[in-house]
Amino acid sequence: MAYIDLKNDLPGIRGPMAFRPETAKPLNELAEILLHSEDNTLSRGDREMIGAYVSSLNDCFFCQNVHGAMAQHYFQCSMEDIDSVKNDYQSAVISSKLKALLSIAASVQHSGKSVTNEQINIAKTVGATDKEIHDTVLIAAAFCMFNRYVDGLNTWAPGDRQLYVERAAMRADEGYAASNPHR
């Protein structure tokens, strides 16, 4: 049960978002631009995968399953494929560019200061642009916020991982900007 009376029984971040719509608005707009906007050379699947991976490093069950299911939807792959990236992305069947970006994201999850010039150079060598590196850093940083918001208030999360997969198509269709926490 959440630490505060959210006046609703919505799961995960939807609980505090419904509790405080004024802060939910810029949070959803940020998620929309980072994860869903079409004005991006990183695919939606890659961006969701970065969010899911950082959420798994932060041990946030709700976020890693919501965004893992989103990546699974866009990649048209299995939950096992998503888990293999979260567990050991270096051995996973993903592009070397996404591996380089996940390496940067993992450093950001630890601390902004952990990102090294070498990591950035490797990402550029395998084709990452400045904007892609920028967005990777900001997606990773943003999930260090979303994860703490969800777990710091001890919100509840459905335990059945398949439920997240079933919601992914609707979220992919609607995006985050106008998302109503009540549905």
Add this chain to the structure above:
Amino acid sequence: MFRPATGKPLYELAQVLLRGESPLSAADRELIAAYVSHRNKCVFCGSSHAAAARCLYGDDKKTIVDEVLHDMKQAGITEKLKALLHIAGKVQVLGKEVRPADIDTARHLGATDREIHDTVLIAAAFCMYNRYVDGLASFTPTDPEVYAAMGERMKDGYSLPNDIKE
């Protein structure tokens, strides 16, 4: 600014969290932001939000900012604010570090649901801003006067700089 599209919600979030309607004063909220940034060793955010907190507390109370950054538990602030800063410090480590006892302590000292909510989200948001600033190795001034001037400007709130609005 490199990416105005993401800048817009980031400024709006700072404005609503730090200047919007809240039972916590703007000065206390800036103090939470400075405290978390300091713990994340983010010099830019730590220095600028400390400067903003000093401006908002005013001359007779501004020394508490440095007291909190030096040793929060010994600072000349209310026990309630200490309990909220303690929760912010837990959030800075990881969301799951916040325990029922931390919340109970804050509640017994008079903290409301809204105050606890705002504290958690401010602390979480600065775990983002700090990583964004340092993860891209942004330029960080070292002159304290630069931050003092920044604090004066930040006192009036946060909006996307005019030269990059479309």
